[in-house]
Amino acid sequence: MSLEQASDIQRRMYDFIVTYMRSEGMPPTNREIGREMNIASTGHVDYHLTMLEKKGLISRQPKKSRGIKLTKQTQGIPVMGAIAAGQPLDIYTDAAESVDTGCQIPEAENTYALIVRGRSMIEDHICDGDYVVIKPQPTCQNGDIVVAVHMQEGVTGSATLKRFFQEKEHDRVRLQPANSELDPILIPKSVWDREWQIQGKVVAIFRQCGTAA
Incomplete structure (x- = not known):
């Protein structure tokens, strides 16, 4: 799957995750994503992360607050x-x-x-x-x-x-x-x-x- 098949909010969420990882050296938490996207509900954030995961753009590790990994990484x-x-x-x-x-x-x-x-x-x-x-x-x-x-x-x-x-x-x-x-x-x-x-x-x-x- 490609990012073009994601919704606008999912594309913006994905871009934030990538930018945050490059800046901080680790993935953001759901609450940090929610603050950036002006989403009050962590459940709402989790829904969009699940959609990004289903589209093959990220993977997640259960029970880890910073458990997001990018699946479309450049070689290096x-x-x-x-x-x-x-x-x-x-x-x-x-x-x-x-x-x-x-x-x-x-x-x-x-x-x-x-x-x-x-x-x-x-x-x-x-x-x-x-x-x-x-x-x-x-x-x-x-x-x-x-x-x-x-x-x-x-x-x-x-x-x-x-x-x-x-x-x-x-x-x-x-x-x-x-x-x-x-x-x-x-x-x-x-x-x-x-x-x-x-x-x-x-x-x-x-x-x-x-x-x-």
């Missing part, structure tokens, strides 16, 4: 959410969309993309709204730009984008922003080993227009 690298270039953000583990890089990326196998939120890495030319392409790996070298995840009670918590440095002389890890106005995050090695982990390192950066940064 899956966008797995947003990453904070600033204070840590909660991470989202389901692909919201994909980004067509337009070129081959070294080490591209199993990579995924994250939308950058914040300005702490601007001196490395990583700006708010850029896509960073991540190669999943649990280790890194000093100076790598990494996704560092703070684990909370043994489950995945919040993530931040920083340069990694292990400072053995101080028995700590330093997560260094690329913004001279901001201070690094300093983590004692014992706390790092217990509460933090590396999710992957940055292998490419793209702007929303799809050209390399």
